[in-house]
Amino acid sequence: MSLSFESRPAYLPYREAFDQTGRLWDDAPAWVAARREEAWNRFSAVGFPSPRDEEWKYTPTSAIEQTAFRPAPETLLVLRQVEPFIPFGFSGPVAVFVNGRLQPALSRLGGLPEGATLVGLHSALALWPEELEPNLMRLAADEDNPFAALNGALAEDGAYLRLRQGIELDQPVLLLHLTAGNHVPVMAHLRHLVVAEAGSRVTLLARQASLGDGVHFVDTLTEVAVGEGAAVDYLKLQEESPRAYPLAQLRARVEKDGRFSSRIFSFGGQLAREDVHVELAGSGASCQLDGLYLADGHQHTDTHTRIDHRVPATSSRQTYKGIVAGRARAVFKGRVLVERDAQQADARQANHNLLLSPEAEIDTTPQLEIYADDVKCSHGATVGQLDEKQVFYLRSRGLDDAAARAALTYAFAAGAMEGAIPCVREAVAATLLERLPGGELAREFFHEF
Amino acid sequence: MLEIRDLYAAVDGKTILKGITLTVNPGEVHAIMGPNGSGKSTLANILAGREGYRVESGSITWFGRDLTALPPEERAREGIFLAFQYPVEIPGVSNLYFLKAALNARRKHRGEPELDAMDFLALVKGKMADVGMDEAFLYRAVNEGFSGGEKKRNEILQMAVLEPTLAILDETDSGLDIDALKAVAAGVNRLRAPDRSIVLVTHYQRLLDHVVPDQVHVLAQGRIVKSGGRELALELEQRGYGWIEQEVAHEPLL
Known part of the structure; x- marks a missing residue:
């Protein structure tokens, strides 16, 4: 019998962080405090995942638990430090976050067409609390992932991107997060909310990286509401230092005829994890989840996807590729759930891995759970080496x-x-x-x- | 320039070549013919340095050096080229990058300056016109989705770009229609020069209508059992390989 989380050494610093972060949200509506409290209670009840937890079987998080992370201090950067992370030729809006907090002076939040808004979460809660209330910490409220709860409790800031009905953005929106700090282990928790109303369309680019090679724990959660007939494309480049612990969750709900895609490039971190969970909530909704993970040296990378086909005539596609070298380890688990009412669901999943050394390891697990009888579902996983003929x-x-x-x-x-x-x-x-x-x-x- | 002496070689532990002796001089075209399973392709692959193909005894020398000591890439840079019987597909690697890297590896080895993108494009486009390949193939992944004939033309294109000192064609003619066969033959004939040699490994005589060999060798059961001029190929075309195999069967093996 293991000790409850509250009696473990890691508890106190996180409790302190929770209290400290609370002050950042003093001006927010009361429901925010209530949801934070709810999230904290969920986290403190379960604590960090145990190796017996099926979802974390291959990904031990004890290294995170045993490191004394402090909330990352406020750090001011100059534009020169940020510019290398803005892709060459990119001229769209940018929200820059450093150590978990929005840096308005380094960002380009304006210039969006009418009906499109990109602001920090704190501003959004001050301006349009009633608009955020149905979605914030609600799209991802039921997650049993302890890090979703931790994020709900400790998030300091985030971006709010909203597109009114029918608004189409031609330029992608960049959300950049940099973690700085070399001396002590620091942590940052970031929470973004994207609301794409009916018929709107947007491409989102999320990039996260380390400045320096400090040890840091970055816990990001992105909630995406894809309205009727709307389309959201999400691209992510995770290039943290090999000493970082980037954990991220992407949660999307797609309404009737809506379309969501994600493409995640996960390259950094000594332990990296991407959880993607998409709910196809309206008929005709579809999603495409793709990604490439790379692990070398002693890196550990984990991707968990989950797609819920909840209603008839929904479709999903997944193609993940992985390259594992050195003594690294990669984990892929792709779960597709087709509910009883979700007739004519069409789901395909593929996971292809390249092992570059005899010490590298990959664990890949497709998991189809089908409760409807008229469906098309397929999955395939391959693990191989370079073709010697080639x-x-x-x-x-x-x-x-x-x-x-x-x-x-x-x-x-x-x-x-x-x-x-x-x-x-x-x-x-x-x-x-x-x-x-x-x-x-x-x-x-x-x-x- | 190429001297093969009493060569025994095995594939996956099984001895296939049993005493091959062959000399190829600059400017010569040799045809190596023989029934299936006689060891023709093994000889071609041994010369290219394919893994799993092991020399058991005998020697192969290239301008006086021991060829078997060189890894495949060194052989290529030294000017040995094998046109594969079954060219592999390489998704994600375009012909353009591939050919440029290959040519520059050879140029570097010879102490010549590497070609930049512009000069390379000009060169390769000229060679493509010679071979009768559309330029679109430059931007496609190596052999991926190519028809059988397109793959063989692509081998000839590589040969034309790399201008090898010794080109070995491993049944490049098999399965080709007449137009593709003529393109292959024209590619070989363009390469012919007093300082270059060509070894045509083939099952059929028909390529030899278009590329006239200086010598024809018949391989059976891992040995060269008969050598002659062009007329030997015609005789094989008429009589098949049966009579040769019977002759071999009656000769005492050393």
Whole structure:
């Protein structure tokens, strides 16, 4: 019998953080305080996941629990420090967060067409509390993930992006989060809310990175409401330092004929986890969840997806790719739930992994739970090494073994970037080439056209 | 330039080549013919340095050096080219990047400056016109979704770009329609030069109507059992391989 979380050493710092963060929300409506309290109670009742928890079986979080993280201090950056993270050629609106807090002076929040709004969560709660009330900490209220509860309790700030009915944004919106601090382990909790009303359309780009190589724990939760016939495309580039603990949750609810897509590039962190949970709540709703994860050295990366087909005529597609090298470990679990009423559901899932070393490990688990009888569902997972026939073909034309392997590894990954906005693709490719085993050789191979 | 002496070689532990001796001089075209399973492709792959193909005894020398000591990429940079019987598909790697990397690896090895994108494009487009390939193939992934004929043309394109000193064509002619066969033959003929040699591994005589060999060798049961001029190929076309195999069966094996 393990001790309750409240009697464990980690409890107190988190309790202190909860009290401290509470002061940031003093001006917010009463329901915010109530929901924070509710979230705290859920977290303190369960604490960090235990290895017996099925959802965390392969991903022990004891390293996070045992590190004395303090809330990240307020840090002021100058534009020069932020600019490298704004993709070249990107000219849309930007919300910059540093150590969990919005930095208006570094952001470009204005300039959106009428009917589209990008503001910090605190401003949004002051201006339109009744608008946020149905969604904030409600889209993701029922999560049994302890980090969702922790985020609800400790979030300091976030972005609120709202599109009125029929508003289409041609330019993507960038949400950038940087964590700075090298001396003591720090943590930041960030919560974004995106509301796309009926018929609206937007592309969101989330990028998160470390400044310096400090140990930090970044817990991000993004709630997305996709209205009737609306379309939201979410792209994410996680490029934290190899000492960071980035945990993220993406939760979307898609109404009738709405469309949601996510494409997550997860490259950093000594322990990284992406939880994506989409609820297809209206008929004709669809989603496409794609991603690429990379783990090398002693990194551990985990992706959990869950799609709920709740009503008839919904469809989902998933393609995740992974590259695991060194002594790294990757986990993929894709759960698709088709409820009894969700006839004509169409769900496909694929997970392809490339293992680059004998010590690397991948655990991939597709999980289909189907309660309707007229459905089309499929899943496939592969785990393999580079194709030696391809390696030999390249070598037989004069490429050395290392260059051939680097080119093939990059080619495997590059498929996951196809179709992404060009400036995003370039940013992802640059990070990928920096972090991929043999990236220098691949850069040489693929440069110049 | 290529000297093969009493070569025994095994694939996956099974001895396939049993005493091959062959000399290829600069400027010569040799055809190696023989029934299925005679060891033709094994010989081609041994020369290219394919893993799993092991020399058991005998020697292969390339301009006086021991070829078997070189890894496949060194052989390629030294000017040995194998046109594969079954070219592999490489999704995600376009022909353009692939050809440029291959050519520059060879140029670097020879101490020549690497070509930049502009010069390379000009060169490769000219070669594509020669081979009869649409430029669109440059931007497609290597062999991915190519028809059988397109794959073989792509091999000939690579050969044309790399301008090898020794080109080995492993049944490049099999399964081709007449237009593709002519394109392959034209590619080989364009490569012919006093300092270059070509080894055509083939099952059929028909390629030899278009590329006239200096010597024809018949391989059976892992040995060269007969060598001759072009007329030997015609004889094989008429009589098949049966009579050769029977002759071999009656000869005492050393």
